Amino acid sequence: MSLRIVVTVKYVPDATGDRHFADDLTVDRDGVDGLLSELDEYAVEQALRIAEAADAAEVTVLTIGPEDAKDALRKALSMGADKAVHVEDEELHGTDAIGTSLVLAKAIEKAGYDLVISGMASTDGAMGVVPALLAERLGVPQATLLSEVSVEDGTVKGRRDGDAASERLQARLPAVVSVTDQSGEARYPSFKGIMAAKKKPVESWDLADLEIDTEEVGLGGASTTVEAAAERPARAAGTIVRDEGEGGKQLAEFLASQKFI
Template identity: 45%
Template sequence: MKIVVLVKQVPDTFGERKLDTTTGLLDRDASEPIIDEINERALEAALQQKDADKSVEVVALSMGPSSATDALRKALAMGADRAIHVLDDSLAGADVARTTAVIGAAVASEGFDLVVAGNESTDGRGGVLASSLAETLGVAALTSIGELTVDGTSVSGVRATEYGTVTARADLPAVVSATERAPEGRFPNFKGIMTAKKKPLATVTLAELGVGDSGARSTVVSVAERPARTAGVKIVDDGTAATQLAEFLASNRLI
């Protein structure tokens, strides 16, 4: 079985994340780029399949600038067998539709039984890629799953929605997405880090994938930085703080 895990490099949510206010694109110098935590969980789900059955092959795939290699190396250190980096200057600022088309072409050319993605990235937060990719590939999508169960022919799991919980399954090949309820990604051990350097990391371009540039595109019109919030009143409770707060709320018509 071949499992392709989608990896996205994102700005660390522990740091200050910035947009370039001229282009609307991410200011990649402003914060440390890391592998998105949700992708580590997606990879963990795949690696657990590999733990149970050594014949499972796990391929990490990322579309991104040259720095995305670091995210793929991390995936290899965690235990992925190979990595594929879709790298093309023309992909800077690619929208969801284009990203889906490109990843779809890369996944289709690689071949797969299962694609595992995160349910939403911490930077874009669109949360549509997995289902859009499934539509592009003509397969089932089983999204927002906490814990995956995979047998030879199907995948199943429980998805939590705003309205309850849904138990669902899909025949392979399929695309699934993992949520924060999925197990945390394992830490790479020393052996993993050393062997990651020797594992294959292929770079492919759009020309090699044969992806054209068609379809509607969303573009940024304007970007405005919100003025930073400033701290207001801060008091140390001397027994009257609650009363003062109640008066503050009342005077601002909040209670």
């Protein structure tokens, strides 16, 4: 039987751009270019490698977001994913992590899955909790933050590098996995891949398709409220000296004046 892999990806504002908040204190997605979150490229890459190593496999990429989010799906398809699902609904604007995990979980169940692969975190919200929330919602094992991952005989194995120790993990499928940026360099889409992606199927689902109440998502359904957002005040210009043989000593003098020595 074919191994069904669903990769969750996010379309995020470019981290090297000038990111801001909109008037309703959600992330401003209009003022800056978007792209497939860099950390999700590692998830797509591992999904493709696992699929290539399997007898038969199908990789579906899944995203939630406005029309532009299709760009993230196209990128993943051009890397080699087989098909895509785009969950789009006006009511989703302002959905928080808990709500996002609900929508993703419903979509993953509807798509059908043996293995879910996510990136370690998004590069905008950067909470890093969605994979754990998905495992909780789907009621399947969580093997997260893996720097090395493989699937064999219905079991996923991997290495999770923590601060105190490096752990080897093992779980039966179906399972939710997240991978770090140490898991392996993501491939660049080939010209052939880019052309092929144009013909691959992209399904669009809305909240009704997923049987989700609008009250459970969006800004209204969010279980957290952002009350204020302010740009961090620019740091006061510091002292900059050019080393002319005494740079180390001058720096020591500064550190002593600040009581660090």
